Amino acid sequence: MKIVIVGCGKVGSSIATELNSEGHDIVVVDIDQNSVKNLSDSLDIMGIEGNGATYDVLIDAGAESADLVIAATARDEINLYTCLMAKAAGAKHTIARVRNPEYTNDLYRVKDQLGLSMAINPELTAAVEISRLLRFAGALEIDAFSRGIVELIKVAIPQDSLINNKKISEIDILKGKVRICSVERDGEVYIPNGDFVIQGGDRISIVSKPEIAARFFRKINVSIGRSRDVILLGGGKVSYYLAKTLIKSGTNVKIIERNAQRCNELAEILPDAVIIQGDCMDQNLLLSEGIEHADGVAALMDYDEENILISLYINSVSKAKIITKVNNTSFDNILDRLNIDCVIHPKNLTGEYIARYIRAMQNTVGSNVETLYRLNEDMVEALEFRVRKSSKITGIQIKDMSLKDNLQIICINRRGKIIIPQGSDVIMPDDLVVVITKHKGLSDLDDILSRH
């Protein structure tokens, strides 16, 4: 695909690196000659110097025939304006890095004018990734659908689980709220129907709301390594987003932040979190706040050195799962050798996230697929469709549909209400429907019906 990236900062570079390794035609644009030169000399891509929000520079970069323009400069407004200009120049899709949550919430109103396929927020992405690690440390894979309302979670079933040797139709734990949608056994993937028998050692993927998934796993003896008491060191943007998601899933969150004013702000916007004003690098403070007994700690301060140092310290006094935010990726190999569990690079995550999105986009050109995920080592695809009025499958009970083999409807999102479909459910126009299948390249919801 032809991709233009405006802005060669950390986010832009990480996106370019990720996409370059997949062989896309990439042009990077930046107003600073040196950043362009450094990036285009170190990767097999083309560099254009200039203001990427101007029409001429975008045309120079080939935006008129580009499949995608990614705006990743330091400012939200410039990014959105760049997308608008890129759309005017003829770019097919745009992605903007938008940090400010106040803008993110309104973006859907101007989505079409901007040609915006996705708005990405590096801090939010990092927070989602960290919360995943804290909530489901034992999960093998987690993918979010319907803007994060439902998740597809893959876990390994232990030998002593309640559901072993049971048919799927006989499992009545949280029936109607949880659905087993794929089973991996001996390297083979099955899309199971009701008669499928689960065995110990299977790797199953379930779809449900995050909080329900946690209850389900507890009931079937799958240890998911959930952290109940989490301490966040540093009260920056990532902390804020992370605290918000963690609180929503019922975790106790404590934030330690040095700056008193920021503490006040946090206390205001996160009423359910415990905000501690103090220096995170103070051992006594950490001990008095019970760092030894926390299940999870995330070091999210501004300086990498502090984060690394404090993680090493906590590792020596506590059993908590520790997540360390590191911005500089140059010394990864050194970090691997230190006693640090889990390192998060926010800017890199953004690159990976966009790369994943583009991979999916490539497959869905010209279809009405909203989201696509490759699961189980690419053997299974989960696709999210928007149901059109003209669709052939509306108004029929699911049990009366003649679906293809190895295919299931696993979730229906009806204006924000999540339905884990049973045989008697009916699909209506405008629903968002998630389908899981081993067939590749479905482009329309009607394709799920078998031909005869």
Add this chain to the structure above:
Amino acid sequence: MNKRIIVYILGWVLIIEGAAMQIATVTSLIFNEHEGLYFFLTGAASAVLGFLAIKVKKPKNMVLYQKAGFAATALSWILMSFVGCIPFWASGEIPSFIDAFFETVSGFTTTGSTVLTNVEGLSNCMLIWRSFLNWLGGMGVIVFLLAIIPKLGGQQNIYLMKAESPGPIVGKAVPHMRSYAALLYGIYIGLTAMELILLLCGGMGFFDALNTSFATAGTGGFGIRNANIAAYNTYYFQTVIAVFMLLFGLNFSFYILLLTRKFKQAFRIEELWFYIGIVVLSVAIITINISSIYPSLYDAFHQSFFYVSSIITTTGFGIGDVNQWPELSKAVIIIITFIGATAGSTGGGFKVSRLLILCKEVRKEFALLVHPRNVKTVKMDGKTVDHNIIRSTCMFLVVYMGIFALSFLLISIENKDFLTSFTSIAANLNNTGPGLGEVGPVGNYAGFGIFSKAVLIFDMLAGRLELFPLLLLFSPSAWKKA
């Protein structure tokens, strides 16, 4: 320095050269000459050696930094010339090794200066190899490698391109180096084919037309006739060749812009207009200056047009003796020898774009004399030229003058007349080929001794690689590990 990757690149260069030599083998089969055997054997040996080099010492990492990129390019040019000269020498058609080496370097660097007094005495397979050297050297073997080998030089392969492509600013016009290199070769092959067809349409024999097209494309200037292009004595042939010389002397990014239909941008390239301006002015001066020697004004124009395009593009084709021209015309010829073709073309010389940058820098200096606090930037094609580029252009000029002075000093040991010594260095350092005096378009370099030839060989390589990559090989710090 990552020496393994250098060996790896040299290995590929050997394979490509071995393959390229087979064009001579095939020619020998067609003409039923047994000299083709030398090409076959040398080519096969070269390919086997290259294959061993890439297989046995496959580099662990493909990361290539600037230093290794420059060294690999410079070494591959020396190696190619060495391998390329073996058939000439082994077959005995050019009995002296230094002569064979000189001829090959001259071919690869698209200089076109020859030590042969009787070109027609060579067998056809030698002739086609000579012309093919011009063609291959024009766009460059490394660029060819970049086009065919995926991931050569890793992500930093721009450094290979920088070492081989002429001009002060080397960039890509498309995102992927591989497709960019392929695009360059595509345009190169396309233009060569166009010339071949036009020459064939005019009734030139296929073998002559092919050789001439190869030599024109690389702006090399090797002919297969003793009289060079004067042997094709029609206005049509000579005009076609003159026009194509000018086309090959033009920045290839111009053609890329044309192909991508960015006409406005294409014709905004300042270097293009400066180049055309120099050509028009030189042709005009010489035409008027020599009009009395030739029977008609048109003849004078024809001579002048052909010779100006031959010299400014550093091709070095000749259609007659210019030693009889008045001094003013000779002076113009010498000056445009130095200017050379445009950046990003197959031509050599100082490059029009460097001259343009320097002119603008000088103008800026004048402005500073008048208004000492004046703040001004140098712009090209509407974009600000980075201070680093201006600095390296100035340094290029200094080193260029230095090498010129030193070579001039060394060649003067030969005790030739001033014009011959001076223009022989000018013609070889700028990859033009013929100079004036004894080494004029009808003369050759056979009269020089071994030492002088060695100096000229160095100048040719230095000129083609634009000085620094070759000089880097002589810098001890380049070979240190850290």
